[in-house]
Amino acid sequence: MNFDFSDAQKALKQQTRDFLRAACDTTVPRRVLEDADEPFARDLWQQIGANESPGIAVPEEYGGIGFGYLELCVVAEELGRAVAPVPFSSSVYLATEAVLLGGSEEQKQRLLPRLATGETIGTFALSEGPGLATPANLQATLSGTLSGTKMPVPDGDIADFCVVVAKDGDGVSLALVDLDGRGVSREPVETLDPSRSHARITFDGAEAEPLGDAGQGWALKDRVFDRAAVLLAMEQLGGADACLQMAIGYAKGRYAFGRPIGSFQAIKHKLADIYIKNELARANCYYGAWALSTDAPELPVAAAAARVAATQAFHFASKENIQTHGGIGFTWESDCHLYYRRSKLLALSIGSERVWKDRLISGLERQEAA
Amino acid sequence: MDFNDTPEQAAYRAEVRAWLNANAEPRRDRPSVSRRLDADEGLALAKAWQARKAEAGYACRHWPEAQGGQGRPMIETIIYDQEEAGYDVPTGFFSIGLGMCGPVMAQYATEEQKARYIPPMIRGDEVWCQLFSEPAAGSDVAGLRTRCHRDGDDWVVNGQKVWTSGAHYSDWGILVARHDSSLPKHKGLTFFFIDMKSPGIEIKPIKQINGGSNFNEVFFTNVRVPDSQRLGAIGEGWQVAITTLMNERLAVGGAPPPDFREVMKLAAACELDGRPALEDSSVREKIADWYVESMGMAHTKARTLTALSQGKVPGPENSIGKVVSASKLQNVSSFGADLMDMGGVITDPSLMPSDALFQQSFLYSPGLRIAGGTDEILRNIIAERVLGLPGEIRVDRDVPYNDIPTGN
Secondary structure, eight states: OBOSOOHHHHHHHHHHHHHHHHHOOTHHHHHHHHOTTOSSOHHHHHHHHHTTGGGTTSOGGGTSOOOOHHHHHHHHHHHHHTTOOSTHIIIIIIIIHHHHHHOOHHHHHHHHHHHHTTSSOEEEEOOBSSSOOOTTTOOOEEESEEEEEEEEEETTTTOSEEEEEEEETTEEEEEEEETTSTTEEEEEEOOSOTTSOEEEEEEEEEEOEEESSTTBHHHHHHHHHHHHHHHHHHHHHHHHHHHHHHHHHHHHHOEETTEEGGGSHHHHHHHHHHHHHHHHHHHHHHHHHHHHHHTOTTHHHHHHHHHHHHHHHHHHHHHHHHHHHGGGGGSSSSTHHHHHHHHHHHHHTTSOHHHHHHHHHHHHHHHHHO | OBOOOOHHHHHHHHHHHHHHHHHOOBOOSSOOHHHHSOHHHHHHHHHHHHHHHHHTTOTTTTSOGGGTSOOOOHHHHHHHHHHHTTBOOOOSSSHHIIIIIHHHHHHHSOHHHHHHHHHHHHHTSSOEEEEOOBTTBSSSGGGOOOEEEEETTEEEEEEEEEOOTTGGGOSEEEEEEESOTTSBTTTSEEEEEEETTOTTEEEEEEOOTTSOOOEEEEEEEEEEEEGGGEESOTTOHHHHHHHHHHHHHHHSOOOOSOOHHHHHHHHHHSEETTEEGGGSHHHHHHHHHHHHHHHHHHHHHHHHHHHHHTTOOOOGGGGGHHHHHHHHHHHHHHHHHHHTGGGGGOOOGGGSGGGGHHHHHHHHHHHHTTTTSOHHHHHHHIIIIISOOOOOOOTTTTSBGGGSOOOO
């Protein structure tokens, strides 16, 4: 039994935390949040690329560092803690994973080396607006070329290419689309969290290159999302812990009725509840990280559990952090809203809590039947 | 990161499993044997089981050999407990003795006393109980009123204890009493171990919500305790009690079934609107919540286990255990009864799924949220000891005990 990260992984985590503390304090997401002309922190993304962080889990033969997913998980937790305004999740957890899982040898050789250094930004497009996307209601259609509209596409306004989920005959397929190519138009859409840009992308006979087997796209999407779920959960965990630390700091220093508000049980119990949810999320996330790193048969259930627990924890921590701060927590100047916004953004990317709970139970039913 | 035992641990686990297979029945989906039997039968069965365990070297395996243990690493005790949890064996009768009284005796008793008292405790020959709580001292246990005064080589105890699990079948007990009411409340306490058959002790069972009587009131009228049975110095009773309570929180960690597994089985068997209840999205969402809590606890234990097996001190994450599991048990039980709809009120085991496990647990679970530290006290502990928040302002801390307002 060794349910812990190795010393080297812990060192990488500390190194990443130190780097982000210097390069991405909360003024950085705030800057992107407030400046409509800056869709992401380009300088920070370049530094992250120079560190080769996007290629941590990409095999060396495709230009990555070839460490593994436990290393990627510790980086993800720190990016979440820093509310980093960069396209890491779109490009690394979604686009890179989709190419690794579904790409031909030629596609991997062509795309992965530049994804691994951050020179190319990829993303993934499923949603077509409000409502749950299903194989039955997809409007985007492949027939040689791609037509349809996707929104919100995370980082869709800045990405170089996109993995698109589209109807293909009777089935669903994935396709790679060059976002600077002909027949593609895109515009930013406003979201709950402007520190991470999103776009509405219209495809009108756009050139599309098949990714993976035709008609098998939905199953491939599920596999990509299972893997991304663990990594996003790690980000959510980092964010939840940042909220807890922020709330503790405030509760110790803020005085009311002649004493620190942290000495009142109403506040103590609230913060204890955040801690409890965070620890439950941490334990589920670590198990998900293990399942991801070993490609265990338990991955679908472990990923769903990590995703559900971390979504609940970050949501709870970010809203109760505001509540702990009182009126000041509701102001634009306070950093509380950076986490509150990010928590909802992450909660809804790759599907809501309800969807993942259903996926969790379906996985348990399959385990039971086996 | 890996979940495998070391070769040594795997060999030990296999040995334990083989022994359990030869000596016990696997656990089934119904109330455990100790909840099916009456107290006398249960105790006899539990004593026999504990003796067999001790004979085979599986009881308190990590305790020092000089005190009747095997002097083995803690991880072996944990592996045994993990394996034993899969079997329907009588539990609960010795957890206070071995979880709290044993460690406090090991720390504070003389060598002769340890040699006399600890081995029979391990074998289950002698049962121990804990006499801390009082009618006016629950969460605020340092506010206790039971008095003691010195008389020659003895102390004389007068007063009342309450919520004493197993007092009626215990041979020995650990007791905190107040020797000086003019001192502030934490400073006037002294700690003893006491023969539960002493003249002047009267025990009355308390009937609980679930109809059972695990708890008692214990009355002391001029009960004499030799000074040689004092643990710690006069006035050091609170420090000794704290040692015990820390061990209690480790001892009272989990909760018995039903959990998400049992609800899932039930939901697959019950119908809602003509379809299995498990297909209903509201049912699925609830089960997912409990799965996440349950596995969160299991993986948290794995983190603790990792620290222990590396010879490190576990982090504070274990402190969430009882807060999560007690409420979960209550919610799961209530929901299980709901799934049976109007029939869910029936408690006759012969008429009900899982022998009325959900109904029994519904009535039993409120106690778990209180025993061994209420949900509220545990949240205070997490906030103050883990998160480092400032302590509650205490108006009674430095006041002579006599002057503290008492209300009713």
